[in-house]
């Protein structure tokens with residue numbers, strides 16, 4: 001139950017961390033049109049959603065998020081850059097899990113009367129996200145820091161997204177989350193010498209939660225033909241795929257130190273996650289991006305390079321105006337490359353539907 005889980009994630013440890021400054025790349029908090037959600041006609045995917053509800057009720061990960069004895073030790077040996085990068089990773093992940101919790105909880109509450117099936121599904125997804133956020137916050141506690149999630153709930157700005165955008169973006173963030181967790185897990189299975197903290201051992205079952213959430217959103221998207229059977233839906237899908245991939249690429253390269261400490265190369269990890277998520281998205285979206293186009297990763301990489309140069313300028317002590325003048329061409333470069341990426345001809349996923357991928 002959501003209500004029984006939420007208090008545990010409100011309890012901050014003694015060292016309360018102020019959330020890092022919000023940028024375009026930080027995970028956002030969303031609100032949406034609850035009336036439209038309550039009135040969704042789910043009949044086209046009713047049996048899929050019933051099956052997903054049964055899986056969610058089964059709660060396979062009920063006993064998974066337990067801090068076993070492996071966590072009971074000092075983590076002072078993780079120092080310097082690696083420590084900072086890991087804390088930032090935990091914080092970003094915690095905020096993003098918590099943002100899912102708040103949105104799902106609110107959706108569940110607001111649609112309960114009109115749409116009990118979907119309300120229960122959202123309530124159970126909120127249960128999972130609360131566990132994930134709580135577990136990450138306790139991991140931050142091992143580094144003597146903790147996020148005051150109650151305070152963040154009140155002070156963060158909420159971005160309004162129409163329900164259709166929520167369905168596209170949450171679907172993608174669940175599936176990209178799945179791939180991020182499982183790729184790290186599988187890598188560490190092969191290279192246990194890089195497993196510097198026990199949370200990574202938890203990722204295998206953890207990512208199955210995200211996979212299930214993604215499947216629920218897939219059923220929701222497929223239940224609304226206007227989200228995949230017309231030109232508008234193809235343009236929106238392209239837009240959201242590209243924005244999620246660009247955000248991922250930029251963030252991974254900003255956090256290259258963290259991936260390095262796991263023995264992963266940021267560029268390889270990034271490309272693997274983008275390719276896999278794109279392939280998966282073809283099961284729900286009308287199109288996939290052409291990641292094999294020779295310019296695709298090349299242009300994403302350019303955006304990331306410009307973004308790193310912008311961060312470098314921001315860290316300098318120059319006057320604001322000088323910083324702005326130096327940043328402007330880089331910002332234009334990012335927008336220009338994203339635009340060119342947007343116009344790379346996508347792959348028609350509807351035409352491929354039914355083939356095994």
Ligand SMILES: [Fe+2]
Pocket residue numbers: 097100128129132209210
């Ligand atoms: Fe999650």
Ligand SMILES: [Fe+2]
Pocket residue numbers: 100129174209210213
């Ligand atoms: Fe999730």
